[in-house]
Amino acid sequence: MLAITGATGHLGQATIQALLAKVAPTEIVAVVRDPEKATALRQQGVQVRPGDYNDPASLQAAFQGVETVLFISTSEVEYEIRMRQHQHVIDAAKQAGVRHVVYTSLLNPSRESQFGASPSHLATEEYLRASGLTHTIFRNTFYLDILPMFIGENALPSGKIYFAAGDGKVSYALREEIAQALANVLTSSGHDNQIYDIAPAPPYSLHDVATALTEVSGQPVAYVPISSEDMAAGMRQHQVPEPVVDLTSGIARAISANEFNSASPAFEQLLGRKPTDLKTYLATVYGK
Numbered sequence: 001m002l003a004i005t006g007a008t009g010h011l012g013q014a015t016i017q018a019l020l021a022k023v024a025p026t027e028i029v030a031v032v033r034d035p036e037k038a039t040a041l042r043q044q045g046v047q048v049r050p051g052d053y054n055d056p057a058s059l060q061a062a063f064q065g066v067e068t069v070l071f072i073s074t075s076e077v078e079y080e081i082r083m084r085q086h087q088h089v090i091d092a093a094k095q096a097g098v099r100h101v102v103y104t105s106l107l108n109p110s111r112e113s114q115f116g117a118s119p120s121h122l123a124t125e126e127y128l129r130a131s132g133l134t135h136t137i138f139r140n141t142f143y144l145d146i147l148p149m150f151i152g153e154n155a156l157p158s159g160k161i162y163f164a165a166g167d168g169k170v171s172y173a174l175r176e177e178i179a180q181a182l183a184n185v186l187t188s189s190g191h192d193n194q195i196y197d198i199a200p201a202p203p204y205s206l207h208d209v210a211t212a213l214t215e216v217s218g219q220p221v222a223y224v225p226i227s228s229e230d231m232a233a234g235m236r237q238h239q240v241p242e243p244v245v246d247l248t249s250g251i252a253r254a255i256s257a258n259e260f261n262s263a264s265p266a267f268e269q270l271l272g273r274k275p276t277d278l279k280t281y282l283a284t285v286y287g288k
């Protein structure tokens with residue numbers, strides 16, 4: 001049996017849908033903190049079990065009889081909370097007799113990163129390795145489908161993308177395609193104790209994004225790099241909550257420092273085909 005944590009989140013749901021094409025629904029355990037959000041999964045025949053990252057006993061119960069867990073990292077922001085929750089998941093997997101944990105980490109995780117979530121991903125990888133559990137680590141790059149958030153709602157009317165990423169480049173990957181690659185790994189062998197950089201070539205700067213956006217929309221768009229301080233001030237003017245200001249500024253500084261500028265053939269190999277490229281994706285959102 002395969003268990004998926006964070007099963008009512010975007011990546012968890014997409015992975016379960018990809019898995020349903022490969023295994024019987026009864027072989028899939030959706031571990032969710034709010035079972036009411038999992039009605040559709042239950043209707044598809046998936047087993048739904050309660051499991052909260054803050055509640056070790058619920059996780060241990062959820063993992064009974066499970067051979068492989070897809071452990072999707074928490075959406076919490078603060079380091080101490082993230083680590084406590086992540087340790088609960090790994091400890092529970094071990095105590096429940098799970099053989100293999102597949103963890104969704106971050107590209108180039110580092111304690112020195114400008115991006116707030118990065119140190120906890122590195123520490124979680126270390127904790128997982130030290131647990132002795134067989135593991136596979138997906139070091140996910142930024143999702144291509146969150147790029148419209150960086151582009152901003154006013155990009156097309158104003159012809160400008162304002163962001164504080166300098167000339168930094170990012171290898172983007174679509175969340176749905178990461179889910180398909182995860183489903184392929186969860187249903188095949190040869191991935192024990194492997195680390196995969198989920199970072200398809202080519203990486204793109206926001207100048208490249210503006211060029212692609214111009215081509216698909218037919219309207220001229222330029223990227224205007226601004227300072228991290230100016231970006232934070234702009235967000236505060238629009239009453240963006242302080243934790244989101246911090247998170248977004250950190251992401252921008254990390255992109256600027258090229259922390260997500262990597263390219264690896266691993267994603268294409270695991271997906272079994274060429275990933276969707278920037279322009280094709282932007283055309284689905286901004287196409288004429």
Ligand SMILES: NC(=O)c1ccc[n+]([C@@H]2O[C@H](COP(=O)([O-])OP(=O)(O)OC[C@H]3O[C@@H](n4cnc5c(N)ncnc54)[C@H](OP(=O)(O)O)[C@@H]3O)[C@@H](O)[C@H]2O)c1
Binds near residue numbers: 009032074143
């Ligand atoms: N690479 C990127 O660009 C990127 C972007 C955003 C996030 N991420 C990371 O990747 C993860 C997956 O992405 P996503 O798009 O699927 O995020 P998401 O839609 O926010 O899903 C996060 C999942 O974590 C679950 N969760 C949070 N706290 C929990 C708790 N205490 N106990 C049990 N489950 C809990 C949520 O449960 P509910 O469904 O009940 O809310 C949700 O299912 C995120 O959690 C985050 O760590 C990566």
